[in-house]
């Protein structure tokens with residue numbers, strides 16, 4: 333296993349990574365980016381074991397219901413790149429059962445890769461979303477054939493790929509990029525049906541980072557995001573060679589969507605778990621700021637907070653149901669329930685904007701105009717700011733200011749905007765979750781109940 337420092341060292345591998353117009357020689361010392369490295373390194377140190385053959389338990393398949401249940405809070409506490417590593421490994425293992433139907437060699441390569449990744453304690457990020465060009469046009473018919481990642485050359489011991497994968501969480505902070513098709517491919521689109529693992533340092537790979545990281549010199553202004561941010565990567569594959577042993581699908585169009593679908597389940601479960609905690613956090617902030625403003629007994633405020641806490645409870649209920657109704661395979665591996673995972677993730681994301689609206693409505697304009705804590709410390713204006721921010725003898729100005737800073741940082745500043753969009757788009761977007769929910773919903777039972785209600789079948793008569 334690697335220590336945090338060994339992880340930092342492993343990033344100095346010649347990778348080509350860029351940030352705001354510059355190529356970054358060492359992301360582990362680059363201001364802004366190094367926070368993300370430190371988060372990942374911290375989790376390496378937390379799980380490090382010098383025991384020969386030891387592997388990080390977070391990177392293994394959960395065995396049965398109890399392990400799946402315990403795994404989620406452990407993953408939630410870990411950094412996002414450890415999460416994408418777990419999800420990537422689960423994805424290829426899940427998909428291997430399907431692709432076995434077309435080529436058993438893929439299964440052998442996948443098993444060898446997973447084993448090696450666990451033993452070498454590497455981190456992997458998920459490269460699914462292509463540039464996509466004109467959304468209404470199929471990959472094989474795009475004006476620019478590189479709009480979707482595809483194979484452009486075949487060599488004796490591997491393939492060469494070209495294209496770009498966008499919005500890739502933590503791409504510069506892992507060791508391997510798990511590349512997979514973003515959707516099903518049709519006959520004639522064989523070159524686009526490519527799944528493979530590519531080391532970040534491979535010649536031809538370039539990553540451009542973006543981040544919502546706070547740039548304010550006083551971290552007290554960003555209590556939530558200070559030190560806790562992970563850049564997204566615009567990953568370019570400019571004729572990148574991938575050896576056969578790292579190719580897990582090549583040309584079988586009918587299996588192209590198998591990987592993205594398997595990934596969606598784990599990714600949405602992670603999103604659902606995060607949303608459950610965030611929803612409770614928003615309720616807590618709404619209640620605290622209502623109390624600090626003296627309005628917690630007002631009926632319209634109570635109604636909004638009630639709506640928020642019902643939302644939070646239902647998101648958590650979906651998470652609990654997704655785990656409680658998990659599918660356990662013959663060899664004991666537990667997979668979250670598709671219906672509850674997708675319906676819960678959809679609901680959590682679709683209603684998030686309304687929950688934030690309630691919070692802003694309750695809190696007031698000071699969410700975006702509260703002076704910095706350093707202003708409160710200024711000898712000239714500080715005492716006056718504290719006086720006017722206070723709402724009574726029990727509510728100090730600084731306490732209220734800190735609540736406003738937390739609300740702004742979480743919901744109304746750089747991270748807040750990023751989060752609003754990410755909730756909607758991550759895990760393939762709301763549309764993807766609607767499709768999967770429909771696929772697993774028991775429509776026959778619903779129709780039977782409806783027929784019963786109409787007195788036309790043996791269904792239950794609804795009162």
Ligand SMILES: Cc1cc2nc3c(=O)[nH]c(=O)nc-3n(C[C@H](O)[C@H](O)[C@H](O)COP(=O)(O)OP(=O)(O)OC[C@H]3O[C@@H](n4cnc5c(N)ncnc54)[C@H](O)[C@@H]3O)c2cc1C
Nearest residue numbers: 458459460461467468499500501754757758759760761763
């Ligand atoms: C912060 C962040 C992190 C992310 N992390 C990752 C990651 O780690 N790895 C990864 O692979 N992806 C990641 N994503 C990408 C995410 O999965 C996509 O944003 C999402 O799938 C939508 O794709 P898009 O952004 O290209 O939008 P579009 O595909 O352009 O979608 C925009 C809208 O158009 C609709 N639409 C698109 N095509 C069609 C069509 N043919 N017909 C009808 N309607 C259509 C969509 O349903 C949607 O409503 C991340 C996204 C964000 C914002």
